[in-house]
Amino acid sequence: MRRTLAALVLLAAIPACQGPPPTLVPGPGSLPVAMDPQPPFYVPGNLPFFRDSLRRELERRNMRVVPPKDAVVIAQIDVGLPNYWRAVDVYAVRAGRRWCVGRILVDDMGMASLDVVADLAAEMLARWVSAPPHEDEHCSLQSDDRPVPGS
Numbered sequence: 001m002r003r004t005l006a007a008l009v010l011l012a013a014i015p016a017c018q019g020p021p022p023t024l025v026p027g028p029g030s031l032p033v034a035m036d037p038q039p040p041f042y043v044p045g046n047l048p049f050f051r052d053s054l055r056r057e058l059e060r061r062n063m064r065v066v067p068p069k070d071a072v073v074i075a076q077i078d079v080g081l082p083n084y085w086r087a088v089d090v091y092a093v094r095a096g097r098r099w100c101v102g103r104i105l106v107d108d109m110g111m112a113s114l115d116v117v118a119d120l121a122a123e124m125l126a127r128w129v130s131a132p133p134h135e136d137e138h139c140s141l142q143s144d145d146r147p148v149p150g151s
Contacts, residue, residue: 022057022060022061022122022123022126023061023123023126023127023130024061024062024126025061025062025063025126025129025130026062026130027062030059030062030063030064031062031063031064031072031073031129032063032064032066032070032071032072032073033058033063033064033065033066033071033072033073033074033075033125034065034066034067034068034070034071034073034074034075035051035054035055035058035065035074035075035077036068036074036075036076036077037050037051037054037075037077037078037079038076038077038078038079047079049111049114049115050079050114050117050118053114053115053118053119054075054077054118054121054122056118057118057119057121057122057123058075058122058125060122061122061123061125061126062126063122063125063126063129072094073092073093073094073125073129074092074093074094075090075091075092075121075125076090076091076092076093076098077089077090077091077121078091079109079114079117080109085109086105086106086107086108087103087104087105088103088104088105088106088117088121089102089103090102090103090104090121090124090125092125092128092129099128101121101124101125101128102124104117104120104121104124
């Protein structure tokens with residue numbers, strides 16, 4: 001009887017451990033977004049896996065992945081930096097201007113970590129799109145050596 005009661009209490013607590021629902025981009029249809037993840041070095045298998053995970057997470061948040069020419073926002077994601085491989089920088093490009101969305105720090109670049117990074121990056125982008133920054137919030141996490149599409 002005690003074991004049954006303990007099992008029921010444990011099963012009842014499991015839904016409470018789930019995180020909050022993802023932020024949905026407002027609008028009647030899905031927002032067209034292009035992806036541009038770039039690694040500083042090639043890790044076999046991980047970048048295609050990351051692209052698939054990021055696409056899935058963006059779609060969960062009402063964003064549709066399209067080619068850059070059809071996108072309202074381009075998500076530029078630097079997966080690891082040349083001198084700091086544990087950092088993942090997330091940028092959004094809109095109307096020819098790059099905005100920093102945030103930085104994610106990871107312990108490794110394994111598939112499990114990149115799956116979590118895709119979820120976090122998509123959530124950061126959804127929040128950024130839902131509440132665009134003011135003009136004075138433009139910043140750069142690293143040198144702006146990547147080209148900005150449309151400029």
